[in-house]
Amino acid sequence: MTLRFAFNTNGAANHRLADAVALIADSGFNGVALTLDHHHLDPMEEGWERRAEVLARDLAARNLGSVIETGARFLLDPRTKHEPTLLTADPAGRARRVAFLQRATEIGRILGSEAVSFWAGVPRPGVDHAQAWSWLREGVQQVLEHAEGTGVTAALEPEPGMLAETVDDWRRLQAELPGLSLALDLGHLLVTGERDPAAAVGEFADHLGTVTIEDMRRGEHVHLPFGEGEMDIPACLSALERIGFSRLVCIELSRESHRADSMIPASLRWLREHAA
Template sequence: MSLRYAYNTNGMAHHRLDDALDLLGEHGYDGVALTLDHHHLDPLAPGAPAEAQRVRARLDDLGLAAVVETGARYLLDPRAKHEPTFVTPDAPGRARRLDFLRRTVDVAGVLGAETVSFWAGVPRAGVDRGAAWEWLVEGVARLAEHAAGPGVALSFEPEPGMLVETPREWERLRDAVAQAAPGTPPLLLALDSGHCIVTGDLAPDEAVRAYADRLGTVAVEDMRRGVHEHLAWGEGDMDVPAVLAALDEVGYRRLVTVELSRDSHRAHELVPRTIAYLRAAEARAADGRTEP
């Protein structure tokens, strides 16, 4: 088994970006899942293009590949988490989200990132879901047209509680975007395996097999059934070896990312612990064992 692992910088929020990258290189990671934020390569900053070039050189020096993530909590609005989104009712807010994602695509192109991952957003109370769906399709279609220029792959992540929660709903969105933006590359699936045991629609390893040829990026972490909380290893109900075995079985060779966004205070412990855990889980999967 030869899976490639990355750690998300949203779980290293108290580290300078260069220090975070050094730590990942030191512990044998293959890449970084870079959440663009005010302190980690802010795409809205005036010097973003030059900073992206500098970070690309650091990645090359360290032998790290990249996935670009867009889940910064307060980058666009310091008073509302993750707002505005593509399902925000005011058009200027949706335009700000699109501008941010276009800038993110441009940064990803400079970094040579494998993909840009993004999500729908949570509809506010009173928002008509049909209208929200139309806003989402329009926004993703405009983003797909922009990404086609630099050839950056887009991966859409279903998130519990958001307008698009499951891979099946992602399929509907992918087809709608293909109609709205004909000729653009297909929208890939950003599969967070933990979300599968939150929504309960598919077992994580089953989702890997079902969507193997449409996966743009995959995340693993521990999580409890029915509870959307990213947990460190051994704190939840995930059968991680089963997920890794399925990824190897389908020949997945993109980065497998780890998102522990609530654990930045102990990143110095979890970064080395995570890579050791995943390599041990690979060995258990190869032996047909799922228990530690």
């Protein structure tokens, strides 16, 4: 198997970042999917650049690649999960989200990351759908323009329940913003039922900025350890092999931090055994 795997640090939320990186490396992973958060390299805290440089040296010493994830729940607003978003009615709120995503690409430049993954958000009650889409297009364009200067791929991730929740939503946005890559979470396809996950790999092969894999059940947006859901993981891995996918394949198990010490190595063992 030629695929390269990364583990998302939101599945090691009870570990210090340096300890999480060490555990991921020692378990045999090829990279880290870094979820920027208040405890794992807060991008809005003074000294973020210095801490990013320290992390970059650690990753290089361990020969680890990276992807930047931006889905922290309460980083920008401690009272409202995931707010503000690119769809927030308040222009200042949207600007804060754009600034955060732009900062994420700057951190990606320092780390030499393959991509920055981000999502659209959920329109709040009373927000017109067409208006929300206009805000989304405007915000993503600003992120893309900034990312171009950093050399980091900006990839939108369709999320169940959000304004852009399907790969067809991504395709519509990408038609308006051709520089936009796709952050494909294969489990999300099982939740929405829009595509067979393995088939989607081939369909969107030319647009993949980053890929995430985990187990899931049909129609239920819960990230599960491998073997506990209904995903045909070996078929997805084979599809990624067939297209020659060389970027990191990220594992996201955000509910497993309480047993990260065992779950991180077990996840990679499962993938290697079942891919073989």
